[in-house]
Amino acid sequence: MNLTTDQQALLNTLPLISHLKEQLELFWENPLLQNFSEVKEHLVLNGSDIKDAADRLDRFAVYIADVFPETAKSNGLIESPLRAIPNAQQALSTLAAQELPGKLWMKCDSHLPVSGSIKARGGIYEVLKHAETLTIEAGLLNTDADYRALNTPKLRGFFAQHSIIVGSTGNLGLSIGIMSAKLGFQVSVHMSADARQWKKDLLRSKGVSVVEHADDYSKAVEEGREQAKKTPRAHFIDDENSQDLFLGYSVAALRLQRQLDENKITVDADHPLFVYLPCGVGGGPGGVAFGLKQVFGNNVHCFFAEPTQSPCMLLGMYTGLHDDICVQDIGIENKTCADGLAVGRPSAFVGKFMEPLLSGIYTINDDNMYRLLKLLKDTEQLSLEPSALASLPGIVNLLSKGKAYLEQHNLKDKMEHATHISWATGGSMVPKEEQRRYYQIAQNLT
Numbered sequence: 001m002n003l004t005t006d007q008q009a010l011l012n013t014l015p016l017i018s019h020l021k022e023q024l025e026l027f028w029e030n031p032l033l034q035n036f037s038e039v040k041e042h043l044v045l046n047g048s049d050i051k052d053a054a055d056r057l058d059r060f061a062v063y064i065a066d067v068f069p070e071t072a073k074s075n076g077l078i079e080s081p082l083r084a085i086p087n088a089q090q091a092l093s094t095l096a097a098q099e100l101p102g103k104l105w106m107k108c109d110s111h112l113p114v115s116g117s118i119k120a121r122g123g124i125y126e127v128l129k130h131a132e133t134l135t136i137e138a139g140l141l142n143t144d145a146d147y148r149a150l151n152t153p154k155l156r157g158f159f160a161q162h163s164i165i166v167g168s169t170g171n172l173g174l175s176i177g178i179m180s181a182k183l184g185f186q187v188s189v190h191m192s193a194d195a196r197q198w199k200k201d202l203l204r205s206k207g208v209s210v211v212e213h214a215d216d217y218s219k220a221v222e223e224g225r226e227q228a229k230k231t232p233r234a235h236f237i238d239d240e241n242s243q244d245l246f247l248g249y250s251v252a253a254l255r256l257q258r259q260l261d262e263n264k265i266t267v268d269a270d271h272p273l274f275v276y277l278p279c280g281v282g283g284g285p286g287g288v289a290f291g292l293k294q295v296f297g298n299n300v301h302c303f304f305a306e307p308t309q310s311p312c313m314l315l316g317m318y319t320g321l322h323d324d325i326c327v328q329d330i331g332i333e334n335k336t337c338a339d340g341l342a343v344g345r346p347s348a349f350v351g352k353f354m355e356p357l358l359s360g361i362y363t364i365n366d367d368n369m370y371r372l373l374k375l376l377k378d379t380e381q382l383s384l385e386p387s388a389l390a391s392l393p394g395i396v397n398l399l400s401k402g403k404a405y406l407e408q409h410n411l412k413d414k415m416e417h418a419t420h421i422s423w424a425t426g427g428s429m430v431p432k433e434e435q436r437r438y439y440q441i442a443q444n445l446t
Contacts, residue, residue, distance in 0.1 A: 003329050007321060011330070016318060020363075021330050023308040027362040027401035028318060034356040036297045043353070045243065045250075047294045053125060053247040054254055060128050063147040067182050070113045078120055080108045082259040085422070087379035088392070095375070096396045102274075102418030104395055107256065109425050110384050115175040116429030117340070118249070118284045123175030123237070125248025127164060130235050131183050134162060156184030163187065163234040167221030169280065170195040171340050171426050172239055177208035190224040192217040194335070194342040198431050216334050217281070217343045218326070239281050240323070241349045249287025253295045260419075267296050271417045276394025278387055278425045279304035279313050279361070280343040282350030288423065293357050301359040301409070303398070305390035307336040307366065314361040316346040323348035337366045338387035340426060360405065362397045364390050367445050374442035383435045384427035391422040 003011070011017050019026055040046065061076030071078060082105055089104040112120040131150065135141035140155060149155060163186040166176045173189035180187035188209040191200055193216060200210045211227075213220045221240060228236035239245065260267060267273045273296055277285035282304075289302035304313055309332060316322040326345035327334050334344040372389040376382050398405070399415070406412045430438075 003325065007319075007325065010319060010321075014319060017330060020311055020315060020327075021332065023332065023365065025308060025363050025365060025368070026311075026314070027360065027397050028314055029360040029402065029405045030317065030355070030358050032355045033359055036293050036357070039356040040294070043290075045247065045290065045353075049247055050250045050254065050291055050294060053129075054251045056129060056132065057125060057248075057251060059132075059143060060147050063150050064114075066148050067151050068114050074113075078113050078124060079255050080110070080112045082107050082256065082263065082421075085376070085380050085382075088376055089395070091375050091379045092393070092396055096400065098396070098400060100395055100399060101415045102395070102420055104420045104422065106380075106382070107252075107421050107423045108382075109252075109423060110382075110388055110427035111424075112428075115171070115178050117171040117174065117426030118252075118288075118423070119171040119175040119426075121252055122242075122245035122248035122283060122287060123166075123172050124179045125251070126237050126242060126244040127176055127179040127183070127185075129244055129248075130164070131159065131185075134159070150183065159184035160186065161233060163228075163231050164237065165224045165228045165231065165234055166190070166237040167217070167224035167239065168192070168195065169217050169220075169339050169342050170199040172237075173203060173210075174199055174429070176237055177203040177210075178206055181206045181208050188224070188227060190220040190227070192220040192342070194339045196339055196434070198434060202429070218345050239283055240345075240347045242283065243349070245283045246287040246290070246350070249284050250291035250294070252288050253291025256292070256421075257295050265419055267299050267419065269299060270414055271299075271419065272411055272414055273300045273419050273421070274394070274398060275300060275302050275421045275423060276391040277302065277304055277423045278338070278341055278390040279306050280310075280341040280387075281345075282313050282347040282354070284425065285423070286347070286350035286354050289354065289357060301405075301411075302357070303359050303394055304361040305394060306361060306363050307338045307341050307369070307387075307390065308363045309336040309366065310334050310338070310342050310344060311361075311363050312343050312346040313351060314363065316351045317355065317358070317361065322346060322351040338369060338390060340385070340387040341390065360402070362394065362401070364393060368393070370438065370442040370445055373438055377439060382424070382427075383430065384424050385430050386438060388424045388426050391424065394422060395420045
C-alpha cells in the first residue's frame with residue numbers, strides 16, 4: 001500500500017471500493033458527465049486537432065499503400081469494417097434472459113491492417129507524425145510532396161540515425177514496432193510480463209529490439225522512458241500521457257461517421273448511439289470517445305470496459321485520484337488474461353480529460369471474457385483476443401444495470417431505435433494455435 005493517510009480515509013468513505021477489492025463485476029455511472037455543448041470549448045483539444053490528424057494520415061496514404069500492400073484496396077487507409085452481429089445479439093439476449101432492443105454492431109479494429117488492433121490507429125499515427133516532423137525540419141520533405149519518397153534508401157538511412165522507444169503490454173508495441181521498422185528507425189519495445197510470446201516473436205522478426213520485463217506495464221513504460229533519456233535522437237512514445245496517440249485514435253470517429261451513413265444509421269436525440277470500449281491505460285478508448293463526442297455530441301454515450309483484475313481507470317476516476325492510485329494499492333494483483341488491458345495505473349491525462357465526457361465504466365472477469373470469446377466465434381465466426389471481448393456485454397450491462405442512467409438522460413423510451421457498437425480492439429493477428437487455446441479454455445468453463 002502506497003496511499004497517504006488522507007487517501008486511505010477517502011477510500012474508506014467510498015462504497016464501491018469493497019466491490020473492486022472483491023473483483024466483482026460492476027457498472028459505474030460517471031457523476032461528472034456534462035452536456036457536451038457546455039464543455040467542448042473548455043477542452044484542451046478540439047475538432048480542429050482531429051482534422052489535423054486526419055489530414056496527416058491522408059498525406060501518408062500513398063506511402064502506406066506502397067509499403068503495406070494489404071492497404072492498397074483502401075488506397076492506404078488503415079481502417080476496419082463495421083458489421084452487424086445479430087446472432088451474437090440474440091445469443092447475449094438468451095444468455096442474459098432479457099430483451100436487448102436496438103441493433104448491435106461490432107467495430108472490427110481487430111481486423112485493422114498492418115498490426116491487427118486498435119493500436120494501429122494511435123501507435124502508427126504518432127510514428128508517422130514524428131517521421132514527418134523530422135524530415136520537414138531536416139529539409140527532406142514538405143507537406144505538398146509525394147510521401148512515397150519516404151520509401152527510399154536516402155530517407156530510410158536518415159531514419160536509421162533516430163530511435164523510437166515504447167513500453168507496452170503487446171499491441172501498442174506491435175503497431176509502433178512494425179511501423180517504425182518499416183520506415184527504418186531503430187526501435188525498442190519494452191514488454192511487460194503479460195505480453196504474449198507470439199507478439200514478441202513477431203516484433204523480433206521485423207527487426208525490432210524487444211526488451212522483456214518480469215514486472216507489469218508500468219515498469220515497462222518506466223524502463224522505456226529511462227532508455228530514451230540515455231539514447232541520442234530518441235523519441236519516447238508515452239502511452240500514459242501522449243496527446244499524439246490520443247488524436248490518432250480520435251480519427252476513428254470521422255471514419256465511423258461515414259460507415260454509419262453508408263449503413264443508413266441515424267444518430268440523433270431519438271436514435272441514440274452507445275459505444276463500448278475496452279480500456280487499459282486509457283489512450284485508445286479515450287481518443288475514440290473524444291472523437292465520437294466531437295461528432296455526435298450528447299447523442300453518443302461512451303462506456304469503458306475493464307477487467308475486474310485491472311480496473312485502473314474506474315479506480316482513478318471514481319476516487320478522483322487518477323494516476324495517484326493504482327489497483328495494487330487496494331490489493332488487486334493486476335493479473336488478467338486480457339493482456340492489452342493489464343494496466344494497474346491509469347493515464348493522468350485521459351482520466352482527467354474524460355471526466356465530463358465519459359458516461360461510465362463497467363468491469364468483466366476473465367472467465368466471462370473467455371465465455372464471450374466462444375459465443376462470438378460460435379455465432380458470428382469472429383475470433384478475437386480475450387481483451388476485445390470486454391466490449392461485448394456492454395449492451396447487457398446498460399440495459400440491466402444502467403436503468404438509472406437511461407432514466408436520467410431520457411433514453412428509456414428510445415432504446416428500440418438505439419444503435420450499440422461493441423469495439424473489438426484486437427485479435428486477427430493472433431496465431432491459429434493460440435486462438436484454439438483460447439477457445440478450449442472457454443469450452444472448459446461451460
